[in-house]
Amino acid sequence: MSTPVLELSGISKTFGAVRALSDVDFHVGEGEVVALLGDNGAGKSTLVKVISGAHPADSGGVITWDGKPVSISSPADAQRLGIATIYQDLALCDNLDIVGNLFLGNEKLHFPGTLDEVEMESRAMDLLDSLSVRIPSLRVPVASLSGGQRQIIAIARSLLGQPRVVMLDEPTAALGVAQTAQVLDLIERLRDQGLGVLLISHNMADVRAVADRAVVLRLGRNAGNFPIAETSYEEIVAAITGAADNPVSRRSERTGTSALATEDK
Amino acid sequence: MTQQTPVSKAPAPGGAEPAGPRRDPRLLATVASPKGWLEAFKRNVRGGELGAMPVILGLILIAVVFQSANDRFLSPQNLSNLSVQIAAIGLMTTGVIMVLLLGEIDLSIGSVAGLSAAVLAVLAVKQGLPEPAAIAAALGMGLLVGLLHGFVFAKLGVPAFVVTLAGLLGWQGLHLYLMGADGTINTSPNGAIALLTQTFFVPFMGWAIAGLALALYVVSVAVVERRRRQAGLPYKPPVEILFRAVLLALPILGGVWVLNQYKGVPLAFLIFVGFVVVLDLVLRKTRYGRMVYAVGGNAEAARRAGINVDWIRISVFGIASTLAALGGIILTSRNFAASVSTGGGEELMMAIAAAVIGGTSLFGGRGNAYSALLGGLVLGAIASGLLLLQMSTSVRFMITAAVLLIAVILDAASRRGRKTHARGGA
Numbered sequence: 001m002s003t004p005v006l007e008l009s010g011i012s013k014t015f016g017a018v019r020a021l022s023d024v025d026f027h028v029g030e031g032e033v034v035a036l037l038g039d040n041g042a043g044k045s046t047l048v049k050v051i052s053g054a055h056p057a058d059s060g061g062v063i064t065w066d067g068k069p070v071s072i073s074s075p076a077d078a079q080r081l082g083i084a085t086i087y088q089d090l091a092l093c094d095n096l097d098i099v100g101n102l103f104l105g106n107e108k109l110h111f112p113g114t115l116d117e118v119e120m121e122s123r124a125m126d127l128l129d130s131l132s133v134r135i136p137s138l139r140v141p142v143a144s145l146s147g148g149q150r151q152i153i154a155i156a157r158s159l160l161g162q163p164r165v166v167m168l169d170e171p172t173a174a175l176g177v178a179q180t181a182q183v184l185d186l187i188e189r190l191r192d193q194g195l196g197v198l199l200i201s202h203n204m205a206d207v208r209a210v211a212d213r214a215v216v217l218r219l220g221r222n223a224g225n226f227p228i229a230e231t232s233y234e235e236i237v238a239a240i241t242g243a244a245d246n247p248v249s250r251r252s253e254r255t256g257t258s259a260l261a262t263e264d265k
Numbered sequence: 266m267t268q269q270t271p272v273s274k275a276p277a278p279g280g281a282e283p284a285g286p287r288r289d290p291r292l293l294a295t296v297a298s299p300k301g302w303l304e305a306f307k308r309n310v311r312g313g314e315l316g317a318m319p320v321i322l323g324l325i326l327i328a329v330v331f332q333s334a335n336d337r338f339l340s341p342q343n344l345s346n347l348s349v350q351i352a353a354i355g356l357m358t359t360g361v362i363m364v365l366l367l368g369e370i371d372l373s374i375g376s377v378a379g380l381s382a383a384v385l386a387v388l389a390v391k392q393g394l395p396e397p398a399a400i401a402a403a404l405g406m407g408l409l410v411g412l413l414h415g416f417v418f419a420k421l422g423v424p425a426f427v428v429t430l431a432g433l434l435g436w437q438g439l440h441l442y443l444m445g446a447d448g449t450i451n452t453s454p455n456g457a458i459a460l461l462t463q464t465f466f467v468p469f470m471g472w473a474i475a476g477l478a479l480a481l482y483v484v485s486v487a488v489v490e491r492r493r494r495q496a497g498l499p500y501k502p503p504v505e506i507l508f509r510a511v512l513l514a515l516p517i518l519g520g521v522w523v524l525n526q527y528k529g530v531p532l533a534f535l536i537f538v539g540f541v542v543v544l545d546l547v548l549r550k551t552r553y554g555r556m557v558y559a560v561g562g563n564a565e566a567a568r569r570a571g572i573n574v575d576w577i578r579i580s581v582f583g584i585a586s587t588l589a590a591l592g593g594i595i596l597t598s599r600n601f602a603a604s605v606s607t608g609g610g611e612e613l614m615m616a617i618a619a620a621v622i623g624g625t626s627l628f629g630g631r632g633n634a635y636s637a638l639l640g641g642l643v644l645g646a647i648a649s650g651l652l653l654l655q656m657s658t659s660v661r662f663m664i665t666a667a668v669l670l671i672a673v674i675l676d677a678a679s680r681r682g683r684k685t686h687a688r689g690g691a
Contacts, residue, residue, distance in 0.1 A: 105570030
């Protein structure tokens with residue numbers, strides 16, 4: 001791997017007396033899907049907020065972008081660099097149509113300062129085509145879309161800013177099987193287009209399906225960095241829970257089979 | 266946006282052939298013929314996309330009922346009076362619609378209208394200010410009041426209901442205080458204020474304005490559809506544009522013709538319709554309008570998209586109160602006087618009822634400026650018809666209540682329709 005697009009090293013973040021992150025290292029490269037794993041309270045969301053500029057990191061750490069040190073102290077900084085964040089609650093306006101949502105806050109205008117709907121609809125079609133997303137009409141309110149389609153629209157919207165790193169917070173939580181597959185397809189397409197993807201998920205099946213690498217946090221510290229292809233489910237769980245002795249591996253030893261009976265491969 | 270034509274209505278030229286390579290094959294094509302339009306229309310009705318249809322049917326029903334009870338109802342004189350009568354409350358409705366689109370409510374518009382009438386009369390009559398200056402001052406006062414409401418609501422976080430409830434009381438108090446002991450201040454019967462409702466355009470002007478508006482509509486729609494066609498997007502063929510233009514021309518030209526039978530198109534009505542059209546264009550065609558709908562639909566999403574939500578809220582309350590003040594000025598003009606009761610009666614209730622009857626949702630994000638015109642016409646027609654039948658206000662209130670309920674029930678039913686037909690139930 002060449003120079004990572006985004007690299008963080010020695011990042012710490014304290015909230016009052018709580019040290020949410022201490023000395024965390026993280027990097028993501030072009031065309032790479034990195035899963036960020038950890039138990040509740042491990043610091044995943046804090047790390048995402050540090051990267052997205054919502055909570056600037058404490059001094060001491062170094063963030064580099066394309067090898068150059070940068071500082072991210074506000075969401076605008078992160079956007080300017082080319083980092084897009086898609087939060088769990090999708091932040092779409094149900095009453096607006098797909099085109100309206102895609103371009104919300106970033107509308108294309110033409111001569112007398114009016115909305116250029118033709119241009120916006122064309123570009124929306126191009127964008128969705130490039131992601132192989134098929135939605136019959138771009139002029140229906142997003143309230144009428146399925147959960148997976150809504151997630152896809154939310155992701156597509158973040159791509160209009162031509163980001164190089166996309167962070168997805170639990171993109172498949174609350175989605176059905178088919179919709180999850182749609183979103184995973186989309187994540188693979190983002191990777192194929194050369195974007196770095198940071199994926200937070202509790203769903204190990206999803207992680208194993210699309211991620212190239214898994215970064216595990218535990219109690220605010222790095223607890224492992226595993227290439228997915230060469231790592232077993234048990235190793236990752238052990239890193240997440242902080243012990244080789246955990247219910248999953250115990251059960252695996254007892255039954256003598258892979259603990260991941262539900263694994264999708 | 267809800268008022269945008271669904272793409273499914275954009276037909277392929279010549280019927281079965283797809284309009285272009287980018288057209289999704291799952292979209293039902295509408296054949297560009299009366300039969301095709303009827304099919305699309307039926308589809309929309311089943312899907313709960315009723316649009317303005319229930320209100321227009323209601324208006325026709327009202328016209329038929331009152332005309333058969335009293336044949337003066339549809340006389341040019343009565344319709345001309347009606348058009349002037351609805352202007353004041355209609356302007357207030359237009360402002361309320363902006364606030365309703367945000368999902369908020371403005372209870373103070375009646376009091377602001379009264380305050381504006383008082384400011385106008387005091388400045389013009391007691392202080393001897395030139396009438397146009399007094400009008401400008403009253404409007405400016407309305408803007409300031411609205412910005413204050415918006416500031417307290419958006420920046421200090423007081424619910425809009427409470428802010429404007431305080432406004433309802435407070436501005437009425439100031440109104441009474443300004444009016445002093447007299448109770449009524451008569452304005453000049455031939456100044457600029459009176460001219461607002463006493464001006465009627467000669468027939469030629471009425472036709473010219475209507476013709477210009479129609480021509481602008483056809484040209485702008487044709488230009489947009491041509492661009493859509495060149496961009497490979499679903500578009501409406503010229504036949505359909507023409508069909509729509511004819512549908513639009515019927516009420517406009519018919520209205521001008523009827524009004525010309527009496528004194529001509531009244532200035533007050535033109536001001537009202539003008540504000541409705543301008544506001545509609547602002548809401549549908551500008552970034553500001555898109556922001557208003559976005560804030561009404563999901564304020565958090567709007568904030569994350571970089572929209573200054575506070576500023577949108579403050580400005581919308583400013584617009585609402587300015588339009589309420591304009592309504593108060595028109596009320597003064599029609600009565601040749603401002604009194605302690607101006608704006609203090611049914612105006613608030615009627616303005617909100619008109620917005621809802623016209624099809625604007627109370628929950629934000631859904632509705633359009635034309636609700637003010639349609640809802641205002643319904644309420645005005647009921648009032649005017651019952652007056653002709655010499656019924657008292659009591660009957661009018663009860664009938665208005667029934668119409669309001671029917672409108673809301675229809676809205677709820679159509680929302681269910683939209684949900685089951687996957688068009689969004691918001």
